[in-house]
Amino acid sequence: MLPRLALIHTGGTIASRPNPDGLGVTPQEAPDLAGLPDTIITEYQPFNLPSPHITPAHMLELAQLVAEIAPSVDGIVITHGTDTLEETAFFLHLTLPAHIPVVLTGSMRHAAEVSWDGPANLLDAAQVALCSETRGRGPLVVFGGDIFDARTVTKVHTSSVDAFGGYPGPIGRIDRVGEKAQVHYFAMPEPRPTYQPSHTEAKVEVLYAYAGWRGEGYAQAAARADGLVIAALGTGNLPPELLPLIAETKKPVVIATRTHAGPILPVYGYAGGGATLVEAGAIPASFLNAHKARLLLLVLLSLGLDVERIRGVFGEGVF
Numbered sequence: 357m358l359p360r361l362a363l364i365h366t367g368g369t370i371a372s373r374p375n376p377d378g379l380g381v382t383p384q385e386a387p388d389l390a391g392l393p394d395t396i397i398t399e400y401q402p403f404n405l406p407s408p409h410i411t412p413a414h415m416l417e418l419a420q421l422v423a424e425i426a427p428s429v430d431g432i433v434i435t436h437g438t439d440t441l442e443e444t445a446f447f448l449h450l451t452l453p454a455h456i457p458v459v460l461t462g463s464m465r466h467a468a469e470v471s472w473d474g475p476a477n478l479l480d481a482a483q484v485a486l487c488s489e490t491r492g493r494g495p496l497v498v499f500g501g502d503i504f505d506a507r508t509v510t511k512v513h514t515s516s517v518d519a520f521g522g523y524p525g526p527i528g529r530i531d532r533v534g535e536k537a538q539v540h541y542f543a544m545p546e547p548r549p550t551y552q553p554s555h556t557e558a559k560v561e562v563l564y565a566y567a568g569w570r571g572e573g574y575a576q577a578a579a580r581a582d583g584l585v586i587a588a589l590g591t592g593n594l595p596p597e598l599l600p601l602i603a604e605t606k607k608p609v610v611i612a613t614r615t616h617a618g619p620i621l622p623v624y625g626y627a628g629g630g631a632t633l634v635e636a637g638a639i640p641a642s643f644l645n646a647h648k649a650r651l652l653l654l655v656l657l658s659l660g661l662d663v664e665r666i667r668g669v670f671g672e673g674v675f
């Protein structure tokens with residue numbers, strides 16, 4: 357029996373061309389998959405958006421579509437804009453069973469450019485999705501031949517075709533010798549819980565720390581949102597003015613880092629140091645970046661978990 361692949365197109369540069377109405381480049385036409393004969397391909401296009409227009413509601417719609425079609429295919433590829441690709445990948449990682457082989461990819465150049473990287477990324481993603489070793493790893497991101505897990509992958513360059521990286525790096529690689537694809541994995545997947553929210557309506561805002569921040573915008577965000585994430589400094593430290601603000605917040609306040617790799621650690625005991633923030637009730641985000649910590653918090657709040665249970669999930673660090 358021929359392998360069955362589902363291709364879900366959502367827009368992004370991989371679907372973009374110069375705008376016929378004038379300004380810039382916009383998503384228009386989903387890319388063709390070339391170079392994969394003897395495969396039954398079914399295509400879906402739930403929406404056609406630049407990825408800055410993607411919301412958690414779109415991510416939930418995608419998770420539901422993937423779950424629906426997974427039993428009738430051997431692999432699923434999602435084409436997506438690169439700007440928020442890691443957020444959709446992580447949302448799917450949190451909400452889909454790990455046995456479904458889902459691979460996200462995109463491109464950094466559009467189809468009218470000489471350096472158009474869409475076709476190679478799409479073929480790589482399809483071959484990774486159909487590879488039997490991919491099953492059990494949860495949603496992955498394939499870009500430039502590197503295979504990343506959804507938890508650690510992040511966009512590391514605004515314009516290079518090698519736009520994705522993250523700490524500690526790829527979990528695998530796809531290369532091609534002639535027509536034949538070779539897929540190698542370097543690590544085994546770890547067991548982890550997944551979550552089934554029926555909506556994504558919780559409001560979580562991200563605040564970005566900087567030298568001299570006195571908490572401007574904090575009170576308004578804390579009043580509006582159901583929970584906050586702060587992209588804090590280093591191992592999760594803040595200026596002293598933030599300490600009393602966090603101490604009086606009853607809603608969950610998750611501390612991530614604006615530094616590009618590494619964990620949140622309760623090391624420092626000066627006012628606003630990580631140890632004082634944790635003592636004041638803040639929740640360390642472990643190794644998650646601020647925008648992924650936001651999605652985990654949003655999922656947990658949408659499921660109705662209280663602050664202590666949320667603290668427990670982040671504290672266990674298994675996601």
Ligand SMILES: NC(=O)C[C@H](N)C(=O)O
Pocket residue numbers: 367368369370405406407408436437438439440462463464465
């Ligand atoms: N390379 C890309 O896909 C970037 C584009 N702005 C998007 O995310 O939709």
